[in-house]
Amino acid sequence: MFRVRLGINGPLVSEICFGSLAISPLQGRVSADEGRDILRYAFAKGMDWVDTAEIYDNYVQLRPVLIEYPEAKVVSKSYAVTAKELEQSLEKARRELNRDVIDIFLLHEQESHLTLKGHAGAWEALQKAKTSGQVGYIGISTHAIQGVRAGALQPGLDVIHPLINYQGLGIIDGSLEEMLESIKFASELGTGMYAMKVFGGGHLAREPEKALEFIRGIRGINAMALGMSSQQEVDFNLALLSGTEISEELRHAVIFREKKLYIADWCQGCGECVTVCPQKALSIKSGHAFVQNEQCVLCGYCGRACVHFCLKIV
Ligand code: SF4
Numbered sequence: 001m002f003r004v005r006l007g008i009n010g011p012l013v014s015e016i017c018f019g020s021l022a023i024s025p026l027q028g029r030v031s032a033d034e035g036r037d038i039l040r041y042a043f044a045k046g047m048d049w050v051d052t053a054e055i056y057d058n059y060v061q062l063r064p065v066l067i068e069y070p071e072a073k074v075v076s077k078s079y080a081v082t083a084k085e086l087e088q089s090l091e092k093a094r095r096e097l098n099r100d101v102i103d104i105f106l107l108h109e110q111e112s113h114l115t116l117k118g119h120a121g122a123w124e125a126l127q128k129a130k131t132s133g134q135v136g137y138i139g140i141s142t143h144a145i146q147g148v149r150a151g152a153l154q155p156g157l158d159v160i161h162p163l164i165n166y167q168g169l170g171i172i173d174g175s176l177e178e179m180l181e182s183i184k185f186a187s188e189l190g191t192g193m194y195a196m197k198v199f200g201g202g203h204l205a206r207e208p209e210k211a212l213e214f215i216r217g218i219r220g221i222n223a224m225a226l227g228m229s230s231q232q233e234v235d236f237n238l239a240l241l242s243g244t245e246i247s248e249e250l251r252h253a254v255i256f257r258e259k260k261l262y263i264a265d266w267c268q269g270c271g272e273c274v275t276v277c278p279q280k281a282l283s284i285k286s287g288h289a290f291v292q293n294e295q296c297v298l299c300g301y302c303g304r305a306c307v308h309f310c311l312k313i314v
């Protein structure tokens with residue numbers, strides 16, 4: 001598979017990073033064993049890095065595959081705020097993933113310079129961990145235009161994992177054009193970047209060629225994390241990327257497989273999604289969004305209303 005360098009000084013990696021949220025217990029789409037087999041299959045097909053996070057709760061799931069593929073790189077993320085929290089978080093990742101060095105470690109969801117300022121203790125500890133060799137490269141993930149800009153200016157930062165897709169779905173603080181400007185700015189400073197939510201959390205999956213072409217056309221985006229929960233999805237994404245003809249059978253199996261609306265555990269019950277559902281399929285029950293599947297037509301409108309990216313069609 002085509003390999004790329006993340007930024008000026010970052011690691012060499014395959015253009016697709018295996019997004020492991022899709023096989024994690026958080027989404028519950030496959031069993032732990034099935035998820036491991038899908039990751040093995042992706043590695044065997046040439047993907048050479050996997051994206052996870054402490055909140056995905058799947059370090060132990062990934063561990064056996066990482067032992068089999070010691071050359072594969074791992075990215076993880078942490079919501080740590082203080083130095084002590086970061087140290088604990090990194091220690092947990094190293095222990096549970098069975099890795100002395102975490103290749104890339106990110107502060108999760110940094111939305112502006114104020115968020116980063118509030119995480120100064122964690123950032124300092126991350127820099128120390130890089131100096132001592134416990135981490136290869138450091139950075140942030142973000143859904144925000146201001147997050148990308150602040151990350152680019154953060155001393156010592158190597159990598160940003162920004163949310164970007166051709167409709168700008170999920171960008172929390174402005175337009176798609178503004179996000180592209182921020183990405184350009186970060187790129188000019190030599191920052192490595194790999195995209196998240198390329199298919200808009202499933203809402204853009206009906207036009208996969210368009211979604212991928214858009215990402216590949218952005219100067220400064222070196223690679224992308226794609227969530228995959230079946231071997232067919234791995235084959236489909238590899239074919240998309242290489243421009244190989246995709247059989248109707250495979251296209252149908254991946255794009256038109258049975259789908260449902262998934263509501264993430266971190267839903268905050270704000271009710272924004274309820275107000276936009278044309279089918280009146282959503283309600284709030286016990287502080288959490290609830291979908292009446294029989295009424296849901298999978299139109300995807302609700303996904304755009306949730307700034308926390310809780311809603312996906314899976
Ligand atoms: S908009 Fe998102 S956070 Fe708010 S209730 Fe709906 S799913 Fe939950």
Ligand code: SF4
Pocket residue numbers: 261276277278279280281282291295296297298299300301302303
């Ligand atoms: S996908 Fe469409 S119909 Fe289903 S809950 Fe969301 S807005 Fe309503």
